[in-house]
Amino acid sequence: MASAPHDPVMVDRIVDLLAVTDDRPAVLVDCTLGAAGHAARLLAASGPNTHLVGFDRDPDALDLARRRLSAFADRVTLVHAPFDEFTEHVAPVVAQHGPLMGVLYDLGVSSMQLDTPGRGFSFRAFGPLDMRMDTTSPTTAAEFVNAASETELERILSEYGEESHARRIAQAIVANRPFTTTVGLADLIAQAMPRTQRRKDRAKGIHPATRSFQGLRIAVNSELERFGASLPQALELAAPAPGTSPRDGDVDGRGGRTANTSDRGGRIATLAYHSLEDRIAKRFFSDAADGCICPPGLPVCGCGRVPLLSHVSRKGERPSEEEVAANPRARSATLRVVERLSGDETPDDDQLGTR
Numbered sequence: 001m002a003s004a005p006h007d008p009v010m011v012d013r014i015v016d017l018l019a020v021t022d023d024r025p026a027v028l029v030d031c032t033l034g035a036a037g038h039a040a041r042l043l044a045a046s047g048p049n050t051h052l053v054g055f056d057r058d059p060d061a062l063d064l065a066r067r068r069l070s071a072f073a074d075r076v077t078l079v080h081a082p083f084d085e086f087t088e089h090v091a092p093v094v095a096q097h098g099p100l101m102g103v104l105y106d107l108g109v110s111s112m113q114l115d116t117p118g119r120g121f122s123f124r125a126f127g128p129l130d131m132r133m134d135t136t137s138p139t140t141a142a143e144f145v146n147a148a149s150e151t152e153l154e155r156i157l158s159e160y161g162e163e164s165h166a167r168r169i170a171q172a173i174v175a176n177r178p179f180t181t182t183v184g185l186a187d188l189i190a191q192a193m194p195r196t197q198r199r200k201d202r203a204k205g206i207h208p209a210t211r212s213f214q215g216l217r218i219a220v221n222s223e224l225e226r227f228g229a230s231l232p233q234a235l236e237l238a239a240p241a242p243g244t245s246p247r248d249g250d251v252d253g254r255g256g257r258t259a260n261t262s263d264r265g266g267r268i269a270t271l272a273y274h275s276l277e278d279r280i281a282k283r284f285f286s287d288a289a290d291g292c293i294c295p296p297g298l299p300v301c302g303c304g305r306v307p308l309l310s311h312v313s314r315k316g317e318r319p320s321e322e323e324v325a326a327n328p329r330a331r332s333a334t335l336r337v338v339e340r341l342s343g344d345e346t347p348d349d350d351q352l353g354t355r
């Protein structure tokens with residue numbers, strides 16, 4: 001494989017946790033294929049009967065992934081679709097190729113997307129104000145910024161960008177639009193910011209438009225909604241453990257259970273790069289791991305809720321210092337991994353949130 005256009009984050013750990021190490025038929029899903037760094041390692045480490053479904057909304061990423069996975073072509077199904085169309089694309093593959101043993105979400109944008117000025121994700125490089133992961137989708141960041149109301153802009157910058165000067169920036173955008181380029185918008189955002197904030201950002205080595213660009217990118221791509229909608233579908237399709245799984249075990253001594261797939265349920269791993277994404281995973285996993293939510297003291301359970309998964313490692317895991325030194329984009333990553341419990345616990349749609 002040629003030199004990596006995107007370094008896969010925490011890849012050894014993810015392979016340890018998700019690879020299917022025996023020869024039985026199984027399915028893995030990489031919801032965020034990108035340059036296929038994780039996918040290639042998972043396929044290489046898994047048995048010959050493991051089939052991988054790879055999603056990406058970005059047609060360029062999918063082309064690159066197809067080339068980089070050519071050695072595994074007969075074990076791969078590539079899907080150009082957002083990963084909230086999980087069930088539609090994965091269920092037929094599971095019916096044909098075997099139980100769903102692992103799902104990976106490596107969220108956010110890839111280095112290829114960030115480093116290509118023409119994609120319009122970066123405030124550091126001059127380019128069209130685009131930010132669409134899927135270049136065939138209708139609304140660019142420029143169209144969004146030039147049409148949204150001031151209130152909507154303020155909400156997006158504040159909620160998705162966690163920008164405390166959202167109101168000032170939204171006012172400045174509305175007073176100075178239209179915007180067509182990344183740098184044009186980034187300069188305006190920097191000017192709209194109080195000088196003290198600019199100084200704080202400079203001391204941290206970040207551009208004052210960092211938070212606003214994150215907010216816009218999340219809005220343009222509906223990132224949080226899609227993630228929240230995909231997780232319940234993945235859990236519903238994940239293979240139930242053959243018997244009753246141990247809860248929150250630590251069999252491999254590193255906070256994760258054995259990688260031997262014969263005695264476990266399907267796993268879901270999420271790599272999040274900011275707290276908004278991570279919170280969605282954390283809450284969903286925590287709710288699904290909870291059993292009965294009846295008030296204490298009730299003689300019989302009235303809620304009917306059952307634990308659907310267990311945490312493979314209790315806390316979010318972080319990359320090592322060595323990895324962050326070698327790949328600074330790994331710096332903010334948090335990995336969470338859960339495992340589907342046995343089929344005795346039958347989820348209903350209401351509990352999964354798919355209804």
Ligand SMILES: C[S@@+](CC[C@H](N)C(=O)[O-])C[C@H]1O[C@@H](n2cnc3c(N)ncnc32)[C@H](O)[C@@H]1O
Nearest residue numbers: 008032034035036037038056057058082083106
């Ligand atoms: C961080 S990169 C993944 C990198 C990959 N793990 C690798 O090793 O090269 C995220 C990728 O997921 C894609 N993506 C993000 N959100 C998506 C969604 N909702 N549906 C499908 N693909 C998505 C992006 O287009 C991008 O290519």
